[in-house]
Amino acid sequence: MLTRYLTAATLARVGAEMVAFTLVLLVLDRTDSPALAGLTGAAYALPAVVTGPLLGAWLDRTAHRRTVLAVSQAVMGGVVLALLVVTPHWAAPVLAAVAGTTLPLVNGGFTSMLPSLVSKDQLPQANSFEAASFGLAAITGPAAAATVTAIASAETAVVVIAALAALSILAIGRLPVLPPAGRSQDPFLRSVLGGLTHLARTPRLRASTVTSTLLMGVIGMLLITLPLHMASLGMPRSAAGYLWTAMELGSVATALLLGRRLTRWRPECVVMLSVAAYGLAFTAWPLAGTFATLLILAAVTGLLDGPMIPAMFAARQQYSSLELQGRVSTTAASLRVGVAALGQVAAGVLVPVIGTHAALLVIAGSLVGASALGWLSLKIGRNPEAPTDFVRTQSRPWT
Numbered sequence: 001m002l003t004r005y006l007t008a009a010t011l012a013r014v015g016a017e018m019v020a021f022t023l024v025l026l027v028l029d030r031t032d033s034p035a036l037a038g039l040t041g042a043a044y045a046l047p048a049v050v051t052g053p054l055l056g057a058w059l060d061r062t063a064h065r066r067t068v069l070a071v072s073q074a075v076m077g078g079v080v081l082a083l084l085v086v087t088p089h090w091a092a093p094v095l096a097a098v099a100g101t102t103l104p105l106v107n108g109g110f111t112s113m114l115p116s117l118v119s120k121d122q123l124p125q126a127n128s129f130e131a132a133s134f135g136l137a138a139i140t141g142p143a144a145a146a147t148v149t150a151i152a153s154a155e156t157a158v159v160v161i162a163a164l165a166a167l168s169i170l171a172i173g174r175l176p177v178l179p180p181a182g183r184s185q186d187p188f189l190r191s192v193l194g195g196l197t198h199l200a201r202t203p204r205l206r207a208s209t210v211t212s213t214l215l216m217g218v219i220g221m222l223l224i225t226l227p228l229h230m231a232s233l234g235m236p237r238s239a240a241g242y243l244w245t246a247m248e249l250g251s252v253a254t255a256l257l258l259g260r261r262l263t264r265w266r267p268e269c270v271v272m273l274s275v276a277a278y279g280l281a282f283t284a285w286p287l288a289g290t291f292a293t294l295l296i297l298a299a300v301t302g303l304l305d306g307p308m309i310p311a312m313f314a315a316r317q318q319y320s321s322l323e324l325q326g327r328v329s330t331t332a333a334s335l336r337v338g339v340a341a342l343g344q345v346a347a348g349v350l351v352p353v354i355g356t357h358a359a360l361l362v363i364a365g366s367l368v369g370a371s372a373l374g375w376l377s378l379k380i381g382r383n384p385e386a387p388t389d390f391v392r393t394q395s396r397p398w399t
Contacts (some may be wrong), residue, residue, distance in 0.1 A: 001176065002126060005117055008171035009110040010133045011084040012073055016166035017141025018157060019044065019080060019099065025145065025221055026083065026154040027092055028237060034088060038348020043093035044100040045220070045341030052104035052334020057192040059109055059326035063177070069109055070172045072102035077165030077252055080158050100337070108333030115317055117176075123317060124263050124310075131309035133250035139245045146241025162316040195327025198320060203378050208293025208315035209332050211275050211374030212308065218279075218338040218366045221350075221359065229356035233291045243298045250302025255310055258287055261276050265320065269380045270311035272374040277304040279367025288355040 023044055027037040031367045050153035059065055076278045079099040083092065147158040150317060199209055281301040288294035320328045 001117055002122075003111065004171070004174050005110070006129060006133050007166055008069075008175060009130075010136055010167035011132060011164055011171055012069070012110065013137030014140045014144070015073075015161045015168065016103065018145045018161045018164070019076070020158045021142040021145040021222060021244070022149070022161065023092070024227060025149050025238060026088075026158070030092075030229065032227060033089075033318070034224060034352055035348045036092075036346045040093045040345075041094050041220065041223060041344035041348075042341035044096035045103065045337045045344070047097050047100045048103045048107075048334040050334075051106065052337070053192045053195055053327065053331045055102070055104050055109065056112070056195055056327035056330030056334075059105075059112060059330065060323060065109075065113065066172050066177065069105055070169045072105040072109070072168035073165040073168045073172070075099065076106075077162040077292035080161045080165075083158055084155055089236065100349045103337050104330040104334040107337060108109055108110050108329035108331075109326070111208050111313060111333075112228035112318075112329035113175075114313075115322055115325055125313070127310040127313040127317075130313055131255035131306075134309055135248045135255060135306075138246040139252065140246045142244035143240035144241075146238040149238045150236065151283050156316050181275060192327070195213045195324060195331050195399055198324055199328060199331060202319050203380075204266065204268045205315055205319040205328075207374045207378035208312055209272045209335065210377045211268075211272050211370050212312045213332070213339050214333045214370030214373060215275050215278075215308070215367065216340040217346075218363050218370070220340035220345075221347040221363055223340075223344075223345050223368070224347035225351050225356055225359045225363065228351055229360070230291075232356060233288075233294065235291050239291065242382050243294065244363050246295050246298035247302035247305070248298045250304075250311070251306040252302075254306025258307055258345055262313070267311040267314040269373070271315065274305060274308035274311070274372045275374070276368050278308070279364050279369075279371070282360060282364035282367065285360045285364075288370065 020041065023040050024037045027033065027040045028382075055068070059068060062068060076099055078097050082095055086092070086095065114126050114130060115123065122394075144160065145154075148160055199205060220255070226243055227237035230237050230239050279302060279303050284297055284313050285294065288297055291297045316332060318323070347359065350362070354362075
């Protein structure tokens, strides 16, 4: 069953990763405007800030989770194909925004199903495989977008995205029908607010969420910075996709190798330490004088990021009840996607002014700052004598 789940989820995620990178390449090729590329990337991501909590509450209540996920893929495939026929520049951000409305289902909707599909004892291993699914998508998506664009065109990459969406729909159809995760009789909007309140008031979950959300803002900056940085190394913009691949190869390696071993530490601590180390590694990037050197640095940097993703999943699962999994996963995912959008907008304005070398140093400092803010949010409003998590009386203790 886990294999079927991973197949469906990974196909959807590869397509989503291709969209994020292909949109940037498509707009840069058509307009040569970093600002419009950043705006289009933001338009793809920002709707998720609103739709994530709503979709999560729906997932927690509905017995048709497969249908919801399949429809999200149909929307994705249809919208990206529409990009092939539009000509006005303003249409790209508009269509990107439509495609982005269902993005939280790819990033969080699938993950919220894991506690219902596997036993509690299998969750650590499932989280490692889930992290590998995200990593594989992040490896394959940008690399596929870069390769297809280099060999053919960005328009051809759009067709590949639509094909992946169709394959994901077929794979989703093979998943089991799951009952609703929650039985709440609360009005829908109150249920939505319940997920947001839980994220805000659970210190350890809040710390993990703050750090991992700010991390995505930096990833958004990288989406714009790296293609522009390629010119300084004598490479085409599409070569940035291979840097993403190298980072994710390192990330997947440590996620799989260390996934179970990380359970001896609290997940929010793993998230914050991993992001801080990730940021420190970026300080070396401006020093790379060749693309080959930067490729090696990217792989090493990815090794430091690997423990973060399974720990992030563990924090959501350990500090939230089963009835909250959909809301917590999609709301957290929507926050990450929204902040990534802001990062793209900021980079689209900032990078042409300060240059890509300085932008990489800003990225490094921002990652360390994200970790520090996570630690700070862990302490704010925390009562040492009160329970701080859901799992303490519901699952095995930490060792």
